[in-house]
Amino acid sequence: MNMAKIKDVYAKAWQKTKELKTLITFLIITNIVFLFFGQWMIATGVSGAVEFKKEFLKQLPEMGYLKPLSGPLAPYLSLKIAYTFLFNLIFGALLSTTAPGIIFFLPYIITVFRAWVIGVIFYGTTSTPIHYAIFYGTFILEFGGYVFSSAAGINIGLSLLNPTWKGKETRLEAFKAAVKDASLLFVIMATLLFLGAVWEMSWLHFFGLHVEKFIPLESSGS
Numbered sequence: 001m002n003m004a005k006i007k008d009v010y011a012k013a014w015q016k017t018k019e020l021k022t023l024i025t026f027l028i029i030t031n032i033v034f035l036f037f038g039q040w041m042i043a044t045g046v047s048g049a050v051e052f053k054k055e056f057l058k059q060l061p062e063m064g065y066l067k068p069l070s071g072p073l074a075p076y077l078s079l080k081i082a083y084t085f086l087f088n089l090i091f092g093a094l095l096s097t098t099a100p101g102i103i104f105f106l107p108y109i110i111t112v113f114r115a116w117v118i119g120v121i122f123y124g125t126t127s128t129p130i131h132y133a134i135f136y137g138t139f140i141l142e143f144g145g146y147v148f149s150s151a152a153g154i155n156i157g158l159s160l161l162n163p164t165w166k167g168k169e170t171r172l173e174a175f176k177a178a179v180k181d182a183s184l185l186f187v188i189m190a191t192l193l194f195l196g197a198v199w200e201m202s203w204l205h206f207f208g209l210h211v212e213k214f215i216p217l218e219s220s221g222s
Contacts, residue, residue, distance in 0.1 A: 013187040020151055020181070027147045027154075030108070031115040035139070038119020053120050065091075069201075077205045085197040088142060093149035093189055098182065101153020104161055111150050115143070134203045141196030148189035152182035 017024060041049035060066070065087060073079045096114075100106035122135055156178040158165045163174035 034115035042123040104157025107150040107153035145192035
């Protein structure tokens with residue numbers, strides 16, 4: 001694919017982003033609100049959130065998807081970036097927030113829960129400039145990608161629920177239009193997830209940190 005074609009694809013993706021800006025903005029606000037809501041719950045000692053955090057941190061070292069990063073892939077930055085990108089693309093985006101869009105409200109529920117969990121788990125860990133850089137840079141890029149995958153899923157679900165959402169007369173026509181929209185949104189989504197993987201893994205790699213060790217087991221508020 002030559003440079004002109006790449007520019008054209010990104011131009012179309014940006015145009016589709018502007019067409020769906022209300023939905024995308026709503027999802028961005030949702031992520032921010034529930035991130036800080038989760039942090040607030042830990043800061044104020046809400047028992048359910050505190051217990052959830054403690055249980056999550058106990059299980060974190062045994063989570064299978066993290067083991068390759070601290071195991072066979074640990075010496076190789078490029079492989080850690082590729083693994084993180086593909087995992088987030090397939091499981092974090094496509095399967096978690098786009099495919100469930102067949103039931104249009106599910107991606108939103110997943111967005112709410114995921115942002116809340118990140119707020120709960122990471123509260124108290126951003127104690128140094130390095131931690132702030134890793135956490136907020138990764139959050140902006142990766143969750144930015146998830147905003148676009150969620151928007152694609154909700155858009156598909158709304159097209160099936162009400163074809164006039166896409167200006168079509170039948171659900172099949174509306175579904176095809178929404179899938180075409182998704183292919184453009186995925187351009188932005190994949191770009192953000194790749195940049196997020198580069199940002200996160202590069203910081204962790206060069207400072208000798210592992211993902212599961214980035215969150216101290218006795219972090220503030222737990």
